[in-house]
Amino acid sequence: xxxxxxxxxxxxxxxxxxxxxxxxxxxxxxxxxxxxxxxxxxxxxxxxxxxxxxxxxxxxxxxxxxxxxxxxxxxxxxxxxxxxxxxxxxxxxxxxxxx
Numbered sequence: 701x702x703x704x705x706x707x708x709x710x711x712x713x714x715x716x717x718x719x720x721x722x723x724x725x726x727x728x729x730x731x732x733x734x735x736x737x738x739x740x741x742x743x744x745x746x747x748x749x750x751x752x753x754x755x756x757x758x759x760x761x762x763x764x765x766x767x768x769x770x771x772x773x774x775x776x777x778x779x780x781x782x783x784x785x786x787x788x789x790x791x792x793x794x795x796x797x798x799x
Contacts, residue, residue: 705737705738705739705742706774708737708739709739709742709743709746709748709770710770710771710774710776712726712730712739712740712743712748712749713743713748713749713763713767713768713770713771714771714776714778715729716749716761716762716763716767717763717767717768717771717778718778720752720754720760720761720762721760721761721762722758722759722760722761723751723758723759723760723761724759726740726761727740743767746766746770747764747766747767748763748764748766748767748770749761749762749763749764749767750762750764763778
């Protein structure tokens with residue numbers, strides 16, 4: 701089943717690889733109660749994303765080296781945006797995941 705989810709797992713890993721995302725935002729966007737759609741759980745179990753504390757307070761989700769390799773192995777290369785570019789993007793976009 702997980703191979704069938706690989707395209708969605710790639711989307712999740714690519715999204716967090718661009719920049720760390722707040723754990724709450726990731727859960728809102730990617731968590732599901734459907735037992736057949738375990739994108740978040742599979743990405744964590746396979747070591748592609750990890751939770752980490754930012755500034756000792758906020759819990760973020762980041763792409764791991766294994767997750768970045770998974771992206772590269774599937775032809776997806778992500779460079780993190782500069783902080784100024786991220787701030788500009790979110791002030792214009794208004795929501796997570798909007799381009």
